[in-house]
Amino acid sequence: MCRKKIALVGAGQIGGTMALALAQKQLGDIVLVDVVEGVPQGKSLDIMEGRSVINSSAILSGTNNYADLAGSDVVIVTAGVPRKPGMSRDDLLGINYSIIEKVGIALKETAPNAFVIVVTNPLDAMVYAMQKVTGFPANKVVGMAGVLDSARLACFVAMELGVSAEDVQAVVMGGHGDTMVSFYNCVSVGGIPLPQLMNKETFDKLAARTANAGGEIVNLLKNGSAFYSPGLSAIKMAEAYLLDKKSVLTCAAMLNGEYGVKGLYCGVPVVMGAKGVEKILEVSMNDAEKAAFDNSVKAVKGLVEWVDGHSK
Numbered sequence: 001m002c003r004k005k006i007a008l009v010g011a012g013q014i015g016g017t018m019a020l021a022l023a024q025k026q027l028g029d030i031v032l033v034d035v036v037e038g039v040p041q042g043k044s045l046d047i048m049e050g051r052s053v054i055n056s057s058a059i060l061s062g063t064n065n066y067a068d069l070a071g072s073d074v075v076i077v078t079a080g081v082p083r084k085p086g087m088s089r090d091d092l093l094g095i096n097y098s099i100i101e102k103v104g105i106a107l108k109e110t111a112p113n114a115f116v117i118v119v120t121n122p123l124d125a126m127v128y129a130m131q132k133v134t135g136f137p138a139n140k141v142v143g144m145a146g147v148l149d150s151a152r153l154a155c156f157v158a159m160e161l162g163v164s165a166e167d168v169q170a171v172v173m174g175g176h177g178d179t180m181v182s183f184y185n186c187v188s189v190g191g192i193p194l195p196q197l198m199n200k201e202t203f204d205k206l207a208a209r210t211a212n213a214g215g216e217i218v219n220l221l222k223n224g225s226a227f228y229s230p231g232l233s234a235i236k237m238a239e240a241y242l243l244d245k246k247s248v249l250t251c252a253a254m255l256n257g258e259y260g261v262k263g264l265y266c267g268v269p270v271v272m273g274a275k276g277v278e279k280i281l282e283v284s285m286n287d288a289e290k291a292a293f294d295n296s297v298k299a300v301k302g303l304v305e306w307v308d309g310h311s312k
Ligand code: APR
Pocket: 009, 010, 011, 012, 013, 014, 015, 033, 034, 035, 036, 039, 078, 079, 080, 081, 082, 083, 092, 096, 099, 102, 103, 119, 120, 121, 122, 224, 225, 226, 227, 230
């Protein structure tokens, strides 16, 4: 059992999923924080009561007070509202920005050394806002999207080929929106490059489904967005940091000239360990991929300009 302090700001669907996964993995003690009275307390107590069943020594608590974030090693932020059918992630910009601003101000006071993982949408703009409000080093403020988008593509490839998803590795980059880019040459199936197993036309269909995968689930749920796979993806990132795994995963990281982009958060493959984002990896792109990536960066830039115009 690793007794680090992990705070989950937002105890909704994703927050609850993460609390359970963290308790099962015993990655640390868990504090659930939410504005709704009773929900973080109830969810943490519910999982506490199940610990002897899952053989976990994690201690969970729930609070409505940001002061309880004090001393957190990792903070995962899902505070905000999810989208409903017919909404894009970008439609959440105004409402979720004001929430991220409040949480960021609290984090600056209470947990200045934390590794912060933002999940709230629209992701690339919200993680940018979080870094700006807190002033924390950019390597310690990241956004969860690429792990999820890549996992979704890996799932669709595995389903198409009839193989185990655990043997499929995929890379989806760019903004966490309709413009995200799936890389044909970066998918491997048990170490075999995908182009040897699947034609590009089939891949393009799976890539299109990936870009719309969040919307597909919103349309099914009708009253919220995906939460199991987003929660598990964020925990994978927390684990890489807490265990200094040097994991290669895709996340929204602040670019400083990589891919010709500076001062923006965008989904790229990184090495993640005890220093947070320890290295940004640059994959080679063909002309079409580069054009698609640049288009995605342009979409992120539009949202970030809105944030810059609204931040104090
Ligand atoms: N501080 C703390 N918690 C807050 C705040 C705040 N200022 N404002 C809202 N919350 C809480 C809500 O009370 C709710 O419990 O955030 C929680 C969000 O949970 P859900 O509505 O269940 O949403 P969820 O599915 O978990 O998604 C959260 O992640 O993937 C993104 O688009 C999604 O932006 C959404 C976020």
